Amino acid sequence: MFLKKYFLPTFIFITLYVNVPPAYAAEFGVVANPSTFGKGAAFEARVIIDTQGESINAFAGAVTFPSDLLTPLEVREGGSIVNFWIEEPRTATSSTVRFSGITPGGFNGKALLFSVIFRAAEPGSATIAVESPRALRNDGVGSPARVTSIGTRVTVSNTPASSGSIPPVEDTDPPEPFTPVVASDPAIFGGKYFLVFATQDKKSGIDHYEVCEGSIRQCGDAESPYLLHYQSLGRKIFVKAVDRAGNERIAALPAFMHLPWYQSLLLLAIIGILVHALFNWRRLVWQNYIQSP
Amino acid sequence: MMVINNQRATDYRRAIAFLFIFVALTGVGVAHAEDFSSTNFTVQNPVMFSGGLSTSTSFGLQSIIAGFAPGTSTSSTFGGNAGFLFFPHVSTPAVSATAGDAQVALSWTSSSGTLGWSVSGYDVGQASVSGGPYTYSSVGNVLSSTRTGLTNGTTYYFVILPKDTSVDANRIATSSEVSATPVSSGGSSNNNSSSNSSSGGGGGGGGGESGSTVTISGRAYPLSPVTVLKDGQLAITTIAGPDAKFNVSLSALSAGPYTIAVYGEDGGGNRSTIFAFPVQVVQSATTEIGGVFLAPTIGVDKAQVKHGDTIAIFGQSVPGSDVTIQVNSAQELFATAATDAHGAYLYNLDTVPLDVGDHSTKSKSAIAGEISQFGKTVNFVVGTENIAAVRSTTVGKADINGDGKINLVDFSVLAYWYKRPSPPPRADLNGDGKVDLIDFSIMAFYWTG
Numbered sequence: 001m002f003l004k005k006y007f008l009p010t011f012i013f014i015t016l017y018v019n020v021p022p023a024y025a026a027e028f029g030v031v032a033n034p035s036t037f038g039k040g041a042a043f044e045a046r047v048i049i050d051t052q053g054e055s056i057n058a059f060a061g062a063v064t065f066p067s068d069l070l071t072p073l074e075v076r077e078g079g080s081i082v083n084f085w086i087e088e089p090r091t092a093t094s095s096t097v098r099f100s101g102i103t104p105g106g107f108n109g110k111a112l113l114f115s116v117i118f119r120a121a122e123p124g125s126a127t128i129a130v131e132s133p134r135a136l137r138n139d140g141v142g143s144p145a146r147v148t149s150i151g152t153r154v155t156v157s158n159t160p161a162s163s164g165s166i167p168p169v170e171d172t173d174p175p176e177p178f179t180p181v182v183a184s185d186p187a188i189f190g191g192k193y194f195l196v197f198a199t200q201d202k203k204s205g206i207d208h209y210e211v212c213e214g215s216i217r218q219c220g221d222a223e224s225p226y227l228l229h230y231q232s233l234g235r236k237i238f239v240k241a242v243d244r245a246g247n248e249r250i251a252a253l254p255a256f257m258h259l260p261w262y263q264s265l266l267l268l269a270i271i272g273i274l275v276h277a278l279f280n281w282r283r284l285v286w287q288n289y290i291q292s293p
Numbered sequence: 294m295m296v297i298n299n300q301r302a303t304d305y306r307r308a309i310a311f312l313f314i315f316v317a318l319t320g321v322g323v324a325h326a327e328d329f330s331s332t333n334f335t336v337q338n339p340v341m342f343s344g345g346l347s348t349s350t351s352f353g354l355q356s357i358i359a360g361f362a363p364g365t366s367t368s369s370t371f372g373g374n375a376g377f378l379f380f381p382h383v384s385t386p387a388v389s390a391t392a393g394d395a396q397v398a399l400s401w402t403s404s405s406g407t408l409g410w411s412v413s414g415y416d417v418g419q420a421s422v423s424g425g426p427y428t429y430s431s432v433g434n435v436l437s438s439t440r441t442g443l444t445n446g447t448t449y450y451f452v453i454l455p456k457d458t459s460v461d462a463n464r465i466a467t468s469s470e471v472s473a474t475p476v477s478s479g480g481s482s483n484n485n486s487s488s489n490s491s492s493g494g495g496g497g498g499g500g501g502e503s504g505s506t507v508t509i510s511g512r513a514y515p516l517s518p519v520t521v522l523k524d525g526q527l528a529i530t531t532i533a534g535p536d537a538k539f540n541v542s543l544s545a546l547s548a549g550p551y552t553i554a555v556y557g558e559d560g561g562g563n564r565s566t567i568f569a570f571p572v573q574v575v576q577s578a579t580t581e582i583g584g585v586f587l588a589p590t591i592g593v594d595k596a597q598v599k600h601g602d603t604i605a606i607f608g609q610s611v612p613g614s615d616v617t618i619q620v621n622s623a624q625e626l627f628a629t630a631a632t633d634a635h636g637a638y639l640y641n642l643d644t645v646p647l648d649v650g651d652h653s654t655k656s657k658s659a660i661a662g663e664i665s666q667f668g669k670t671v672n673f674v675v676g677t678e679n680i681a682a683v684r685s686t687t688v689g690k691a692d693i694n695g696d697g698k699i700n701l702v703d704f705s706v707l708a709y710w711y712k713r714p715s716p717p718p719r720a721d722l723n724g725d726g727k728v729d730l731i732d733f734s735i736m737a738f739y740w741t742g
Binding site (some may be wrong): 053055057058060078079080081083084086087100102103104105106107108109111112134136137138139140141142173176177178179181183185186187188194196197198200201202203224225 | 402403436437522524525526545547548549550551552554567568569571574693694700701702704705706708709710711717719720723730731732733734735736737738739740742
């Protein structure tokens with residue numbers, strides 16, 4: 001009686017006539033368009049962040065999906081707002097794609113975090129969503145922003161798909177120019193020299209890096225930070241960034257320190273040739289001197 | 294004689310109490326003003342609302358509703374201002390313009406309003422002559438808009454105007470003007486210089502490849518370095534002119550989204566907060582970002598000031614600008630100071646009105662209709678003795694390897710210890726015994742590239 005008499009009018013009055021400030025929350029969303037597929041079809045689910053007016057500089061979460069219905073094929077990071085990945089989104093596990101990364105200086109707006117390419121394995125209805133979403137404010141103390149997560153529901157029909165793949169991203173541009181840095185710090189690798197590197201590819205995204213020490217032909221897959229094999233820093237270093245379309249960008253670092261002379265076979269060979277030539281020249285000059293009248 | 298039965302009286306009392314509790318719990322209402330009291334009086338500061346806006350074909354009237362106290366009180370220890378002082382604030386957005394085929398894509402940074410102003414949306418002003426007159430379009434509470442139906446080869450000029458939440462949605466600020474010249478597909482689109490183009494330092498960056506270009510212009514500190522980061526990595530540095538204006542360009546960019554960030558360093562080596570701007574770069578086009586306005590730097594001469602003494606609040610901004618200083622205390626205080634020809638400002642704050650305890654201060658700058666965001670916050674204590682201030686070590690703490698920069702090397706050290714047990718104290722930025730997302734967020738805030 002009391003509630004009916006006073007609470008409802010009070011509530012309605014306040015709701016209608018008082019300007020209550022809205023409570024904004026950063027929103028993680030998953031978008032799949034269209035959302036209905038035939039069995040065997042491949043489709044793209046875009047993971048989006050909308051900061052709703054707040055400046056956010058750190059993002060984290062896990063994209064979850066039913067692994068019995070959907071098979072993750074690959075992750076595409078081209079065009080991501082994240083500048084540096086802490087946990088790069090990978091399809092390593094069958095039902096979760098974890099991610100975390102930062103955008104120095106913060107980001108305010110709506111943008112792509114990454115995309116996941118799925119294959120519709122079995123008929124049914126599946127929800128793809130970001131679980132455990134986290135967004136931290138660009139305020140110097142990492143205070144958490146309020147977050148919400150809006151998933152997407154996709155339906156896989158029994159009808160076999162006409163095509164089982166989606167076209168790759170058209171990309172003929174190499175990754176962005178970058179500069180690797182050699183550093184050492186007692187906090188990691190026991191104070192030994194290591195190499196750090198990072199770049200972006202705006203279209204297809206970075207596939208992998210390779211590091212070559214000494215020769216461009218001696219390369220191996222690598223991740224940053226990379227412990228250098230040759231701690232003397234006497235060899236040139238090449239870092240190759242390869243995007244998902246196969247385009248390459250190579251950054252080279254000169255040798256930081258000169259090798260001891262006896263370690264350089266090339267230098268030894270050159271010195272040997274010069275000594276040999278000098279010896280022959282002196283002998284020739286001496287013979288000419290003797291033979292001269 | 295009116296008789297009210299007991300039950301009804303109880304209901305009334307309940308209703309009033311319920312309404313009071315409801316309002317208190319939900320925070321409904323607009324009682325943002327600060328009150329203060331003593332044992333024999335209470336002063337309630339009035340609350341200001343934006344008032345009605347009257348217009349006709351020949352005039353416009355803007356007004357405010359406010360109650361002004363008629364008297365002014367003074368004594369040897371305090372002064373009373375008639376009415377009240379208010380500092381409603383909204384930052385002006387930085388704007389980017391990218392020309393396309395018969396269209397121009399605009400995007401801008403969010404304007405933040407405080408102390409009575411709250412941004413509800415934006416108008417786009419468009420003109421074919423620099424400086425207007427503009428034709429205005431309401432685009433809602435968004436941070437981008439594409440203007441279509443434009444004539445290729447014609448230069449268009451744009452401004453962005455944030456609006457408040459009043460019924461009339463008054464325009465409360467105007468951005469710096471940017472321009473763009475649409476061209477037909479296949480041609481190279483072109484952006485002209487901002488009307489506020491720099492008279493100061495300039496520069497260009499990028500490799501020798503063909504590609505897209507981004508130009509960035511704005512205000513920093515006179516004759517001081519300005520650094521531009523591209524996706525968190527150092528792209529270019531330049532020196533601002535004597536008027537604190539700067540203008541730089543990044544070339545050989547691919548099409549796609551970039552985060553462009555700008556920070557400056559004043560004459561005392563104090564770094565500004567980072568001004569970050571997301572921009573969508575279009576293939577073979579030039580994008581112009583105008584109206585970047587770095588917040589003033591700020592410092593105090595004492596970490597602790599004896600109650601009753603003065604504390605100097607100082608820093609640097611644009612020469613000839615008006616700096617508003619906000620002191621965050623139980624009773625919020627505001628003061629203004631003008632910058633000199635070198636952009637320096639100084640305000641000696643009398644601590645008599647302040648309570649003993651912790652306080653903080655920050656500042657913003659305004660010139661020629663443009664207003665910066667608030668800058669960094671500096672803490673100080675009002676206590677029993679004077680203790681000189683020392684430079685904050687917070688930036689140094691994020692600089693894990695101690696090379697004076699916070700960049701990929703520090704990120705890599707932090708990444709190495711991510712979720713590992715027993716990280717070294719240098720890598721645990723917030724001192725909670727672990728390296729997690731919060732430590733990375735702190736590093737991202739202080740990032741220098």
